[in-house]
Amino acid sequence: MxxxxxxxxxxxxxxxxxxxxxxxxxxxxxxxxxxxxxxxxxxxxxxxxxxxxxxxxxxxxxxxxxxEARLPPGKTLDAFDFDAVPMISKAQVQALAAGDAWLEKGANLLCFGPPGGGKSHLAAALGMALIEKGWRVLFTRTTDLVQKLQIARRDLALEAAIAKLDKYHLLILDDLAYVTKDQAETSVLFELISARYERRSMLITANQPFGEWGKIFPDQAMTLAAIDRLVHHATILEMNVDSYRRKEAVDKARGVGRPPTRATIKGSA
Structure with a gap:
């Protein structure tokens, strides 16, 4: 040159x-x-x-x-054991992973099942797949986010804190059931649910079915209102399976492979 x-x-x-x-x-x-x-x-x-x-x-x-998504490491759809939850449709999960059919409408995805049944893995794996498609996602334990929102309320900045979450097309709230039945905690959670209603999507994992959400929200009216907003446009996955973690520990001790498990799934428009 x-x-x-x-x-x-x-x-x-x-x-x-x-x-x-x-x-x-x-x-x-x-x-x-x-x-x-x-x-x-x-x-x-x-x-x-x-x-x-x-x-x-x-x-x-x-x-x-x-x-920025803060996904737990190693949780991908390829690593998810669909055989352990045979009633979960892999095709439906892959369709959800595209995001277009529900995130554009502000629809929700609700995953129910006992601890260790794979809810958090599936939620994080969907989050990863959606990020690969260009969507913005935030994964957080429900208790962690609720505490941050409580601090924002104390500082008279709750509305701004909730508005800041609008940049995420999908907000994944893991372990909803661990929110304590406290007026301050559940009220900010309800305000978050209401603010995102029909605008931005949420993916919520919970150990308890709707019938037991009275243990989370302090009164029946708030419970019904929260459920109404979440399920209006939602797909519901019921993963009623034995704990992966417990079965793996037992199988390891016995020196055998993990036996098949069962799950149920349903969806609502």
Missing amino acids: NAPDKIDAARLELLLSELRLPGIKLIWTALAETADKEGWPAARFLAALAEQEMVERSRRRFERHLE
């Missing part, structure tokens, strides 16, 4: 940095050599540069969204 070319290359590097085009900056020299060698027209060279920038932006966006 002669002196003028070196000057032009250095100037281009500075311009690409200033314009925040890291994908092009990463690949332009190699593509330029190929274009010169093969005699590419200018349009083809520019298109290749633009495509590289799009790929790089998509990669960085995925990494940002994955980091």
Whole structure:
């Protein structure tokens, strides 16, 4: 490379940095050599540069969204044991993983079942799949989020805190049942549910069926109102299976494979 070319290359590097085009900056020299060698027209060279920038932006966006989602590690649909819950439709779960049919409508997904039955794994795996599709997701224990919202209420910033969660297409609340039956906790949870109603989606995992939600919310009216908002546009998965964790421990002790389990599933529009 002669002196003028070196000057032009250095100037281009500075311009690409200033314009925040890291994908092009990463690949332009190699593509330029190929274009010169093969005699590419200018349009083809520019298109290749633009495509590289799009790929790089998509990669960085995925990494940002994955980091902010706070998903538990290793929970993917490939790692989920569908054989252990044979009544759960893998095809339906894969359709949910696309997101278009329900996230665009602000619909919800509710997963019920005993502890250790795979609810949290399935929720996190769906979260990962949705992030790969470009959706924004936040995974949190319900108690952790409720505590943050209580602090926001104390600081007179609850409305702003709930509004900030709007950037997430899907809010995954894990272990709803562990919220204590306390007026302050359940009222901020109810306000969150109401604020996202028909606007933004929620995925909630819970050990208790609706009939026992009176243990979560302090009065019957709030219980019924919360349930009404959640199920109005919802798919409900009932994963009534024995605990994965308990069965794995027992099977390991016995030196046998995990026996098949059963689950039920239902959906409502």
